Amino acid sequence: MKRKFATVLGSAVKNFDSKEYHSVVAMSGTTIVTFKSETEPAVGSLALLECYAVGDVIPWADVEGETVKEGRAFNVLKMYTTSEAFNSAKEQAKALEGLTL
Numbered sequence: 001m002k003r004k005f006a007t008v009l010g011s012a013v014k015n016f017d018s019k020e021y022h023s024v025v026a027m028s029g030t031t032i033v034t035f036k037s038e039t040e041p042a043v044g045s046l047a048l049l050e051c052y053a054v055g056d057v058i059p060w061a062d063v064e065g066e067t068v069k070e071g072r073a074f075n076v077l078k079m080y081t082t083s084e085a086f087n088s089a090k091e092q093a094k095a096l097e098g099l100t101l
Contacts, residue, residue, distance in 0.1 A: 002050075002053075004048075004049055005047065006033050006046070007026055007027050008024060008025075008042065008043055008044060011024040014036075021037065022037045022039070024041055026047055034075065036077070041080055045082060046081050048080075048081065049078065050075070051073075051076075052074055052075070054067075054068050054072070055067050056068045
């Protein structure tokens with residue numbers, strides 16, 4: 001599992017099992033990523049994703065040690081934020097670098 005940020009490009013409302021969700025398309029570096037969201041994201045917001053590749057262990061699986069199967073890689077949304085909040089956090093972290101209590 002890797003974590004990465006992706007910028008939201010847009011979303012479309014979908015229905016599955018009588019539940020409505022947003023199918024979101026985002027850009028991470030030069031790669032397009034997709035994921036599901038219960039809420040509609042603002043275009044341009046940053047999404048923090050957990051990305052599971054083939055062979056990664058699924059932490060919430062019913063079977064201990066269950067892994068992502070071939071062709072079934074997926075992304076899980078952890079949160080949305082703004083670029084301003086992200087940049088502010090980076091600046092604050094840099095200012096605290098090397099300090100100890």
